[in-house]
Amino acid sequence: MSTQNNRGRCLLFFLGMVLLSWGVYECQYQYSYWRDYQTRPWAYSKDKNAKLLVGEWQGTFTDPDGISKSIKLEIFEPLSDQERRKKAGRAYRRRTRGGLGSRKDTRLFDGIATVSSRLGQEDYVLHGSVGEDDFHQLKLQFGSADEAKRLQPNFALNLSESGQWAEDELTLKMGFAYFKADGSSFSDSADPRYDHIATLALKRK
Template identity: 50%
Template sequence: MAKGKTILFFLFGLAVISWGIYEWKYYFSYRNDLAERPWAYSEDKAAHLLVGEWQGDFLDPDGVRKTMRLEILVPMTEDDRAKKASRRTRRRSGLGSRSDQQRFDGFATVTSQRGIEEYECYGAVRDKTGSRLNTVHFRVVDEKQQLRKNFNVLLAEDGGQWQNDSLTLTLAFTYTTATGSGYSSSDDPRFDKKVTVHLSRVKS
């Protein structure tokens, strides 16, 4: 009987230690993100962060008016953080490289009279304040659905600026022909044209 109680207490102790380690890893991960990614996390639920939804209008190199709706995703969701904290092993890189800390992913939808353009996007902030962005790359979600005879978004150039409810990007484009191939001409200034888009936060 005494032996059974000893085993029971031992197992209970292991469970408590395991839960304590999980809580510590979760808390440490969250506090680290608050310090290193203030553009993505805040204890203030009303804070104005870079992550979230943005919208703005622009004219593409053909002069077609388009609307971009951009969503920048939170780098790590609460579910992802909980799963990471529950792992028994961890990568040798520990918290990850600084470039990983500054990276973000997202989605963008561009609409116009010509149709709908759907993109995945990825980029990074220049430093942990998040006020300046490095190059943001756009990739068509489904090439079969890519608009033809259209200037599609290729990237947002290095130097994008974010402040509170304002995000400014300078877009570069790639032209897609009727057959789906890319085309460019040094004799036509449209193919080198860059367009600035001013996006505002979409209020929830």
């Protein structure tokens, strides 16, 4: 009888610890979302119809060679891996390499982009930040999603000089990096194409 009582107490203790751990985790999770509403108004809102920076965008631009290109861009919610797994369940799959890392800087975000033209398709990962004083101002850095599949020769998207978004419009002033057919980068200060800044005007998809 004593052994059975001990087993029962151990089982109750174990269940109690499981419930306590779950409760602490759930409280931390809910608090993180409450904090997001306060510190990341560009990414979260209690208004389901709010116009946020996160989401899908699309538009067109002309590269330094005068080639017309279209772009589809997605900015992800700034979630940690743990939060993305909870939200997506077993279907969770991280879509970018690298990522935000720490959640301490509430201005950071990442995403992906696809550029299409007569030259072919360019796949990018992107990392950016909103302004410290005005979260409608932003900067972006583009990088190849797969170096082995980089489209070349080509003027690839590189760094944004400036950017802003409001409601359903996102505008970027973009610089480029040129890659030759052998994959090496190249620039010529005497050629204005290498200093070309394109305006990317995107609409919410």
